[in-house]
Amino acid sequence: MNDFELTRTLDEHAAERALREDVLHGLTRFPKVLPPKWFYDARGSELFEEITRLPEYYPTRAEREILLERAQEIAAVTGARTLVELGSGSSEKTRHLIEALPALEAYVPVDVSESALTGAAHALLAEHPRLRVHALLADFTKPLLLPDTPAPRLVVFLGGTIGNLLPPERAVFLKAVRAMLSPGDALLMGTDLVKEGSVLVAAYDDAQGVTAEFNRNVLAVIDRELDADFRPADFDHVAVWNREEEWIEMRLRARSELAVKIRALDLVVPFEAGEEILTEVSAKFRRQGVQEELAAAGLELAQWWTDAAGRFALSLSVAGGSGREAPAEASGRVSGAA
Numbered sequence: 001m002n003d004f005e006l007t008r009t010l011d012e013h014a015a016e017r018a019l020r021e022d023v024l025h026g027l028t029r030f031p032k033v034l035p036p037k038w039f040y041d042a043r044g045s046e047l048f049e050e051i052t053r054l055p056e057y058y059p060t061r062a063e064r065e066i067l068l069e070r071a072q073e074i075a076a077v078t079g080a081r082t083l084v085e086l087g088s089g090s091s092e093k094t095r096h097l098i099e100a101l102p103a104l105e106a107y108v109p110v111d112v113s114e115s116a117l118t119g120a121a122h123a124l125l126a127e128h129p130r131l132r133v134h135a136l137l138a139d140f141t142k143p144l145l146l147p148d149t150p151a152p153r154l155v156v157f158l159g160g161t162i163g164n165l166l167p168p169e170r171a172v173f174l175k176a177v178r179a180m181l182s183p184g185d186a187l188l189m190g191t192d193l194v195k196e197g198s199v200l201v202a203a204y205d206d207a208q209g210v211t212a213e214f215n216r217n218v219l220a221v222i223d224r225e226l227d228a229d230f231r232p233a234d235f236d237h238v239a240v241w242n243r244e245e246e247w248i249e250m251r252l253r254a255r256s257e258l259a260v261k262i263r264a265l266d267l268v269v270p271f272e273a274g275e276e277i278l279t280e281v282s283a284k285f286r287r288q289g290v291q292e293e294l295a296a297a298g299l300e301l302a303q304w305w306t307d308a309a310g311r312f313a314l315s316l317s318v319a320g321g322s323g324r325e326a327p328a329e330a331s332g333r334v335s336g337a338a
Contacts, residue, residue: 003132006114007135020226033278039215039218051206063158083156098124163192164281171296175297192285192312193284193285197243205239215250219235230260253274254273291315301315
C-alpha cells in the first residue's frame with residue numbers, strides 16, 4: 001500500500017517490560033492494583049466487544065448516536081485535513097467522521113497493537129483510496145511526535161477512555177495532547193456522564209457475567225505471559241460506584257486466603273480472604289468539570305453534545321491562539337431515541 005506508512009515508537013519487547021513492571025509494582029503494594037490496559041489481549045478484546053452489545057452497557061451505543069448525528073457538524077466546525085485517533089483499535093467509530101470530512105487528506109491512528117493498525121489501514125484504504133494513513137505504534141499516554149500532515153488537525157479520543165485516568169494523570173495527558181496541537185487544531189473527546197449509581201453499576205456488572213469474565217481475564221494474561229498460577233475462579237468480580245470521587249471501581253476480590261506464584265518475576269503474592277485488586281477506575285463527568293480540565297490544559301470548549309438520553313457526551317475543544325472565533329454553543333442533545 002503506497003498510502004500506508006507505519007512508524008514504530010515501541011520495540012517488540014516494550015509490552016513485556018511494561019507488564020512485568022506493572023505487575024511487580026502493583027501486586028507488591030497495598031492496596032493491590034493492576035492497570036486496565038492488560039485486559040485487552042485477544043480474548044479480552046473479544047469480551048469487550050461482547051460487553052458493548054449488552055443491554056446494560058449504554059456508552060458505546062450512546063457515543064455512536066452522537067457521532068452519527070453530529071459528524072457533518074464536526075466536519076464543518078473543524079475543517080480537518082488530518083484526523084488523529086488515540087487508541088484507534090479497529091478504527092470502527094471514526095469511519096463516520098472520515099466519511100463526513102470532505103477536506104480530509106491524512107489519518108493518523110495511534111495504538112499499541114500493530115495488527116490492529118495494519119488491519120484497519122487496509123480496510124480504510126479499500127474504502128478511501130485517496131486517503132493517506134500514517135499509523136503510529138505507540139502508547140498514547142506518553143508524549144507523541146505526530147507526523148508531518150496537513151493542518152488543521154482533529155485529534156479524537158473516544159469511548160470514555162479518559163475516565164480510566166486519575167485526575168492528575170488526566171491533567172498530564174490533556175497537556176500532552178495540547179502540546180501536539182497547533183492553534184486552531186481541535187480535540188474531540190468522549191466522556192461518560194454522572195448518573196444514577198444503579199445504572200452505572202449494572203453497566204459494569206451485567207447479568208450475564210460477561211464483564212466479570214473480562215475482569216478476571218487480566219489474571220489469565222499474567223498466568224500466560226509471566227508463568228503465574230492465578231486461578232481466575234478464586235476471585236470474585238466487584239463493581240462499586242464511588243459517589244465521592246464520581247467513578248466506578250472494578251475490583252477482583254480473593255474468595256479465600258491464598259498465595260500466587262509469579263515465576264517470571266520470582267515473586268510470591270499473598271492474599272488474605274476478601275483482599276482486593278483494583279483493576280479499573282472509570283470516572284464519570286459533568287460538563288463544568290470537563291470544561292475546567294480542558295481549560296487548565298489550554299483547550300477551549302467550543303461544542304458539547306450528548307445523546308438523547310443525556311447519558312454520554314462528546315466535547316469539541318479548540319487549541320487557542322489562532323485568532324479564529326470559537327463556534328457558537330451547540331444546542332445540547334441530539335434528536336432521536338437512544
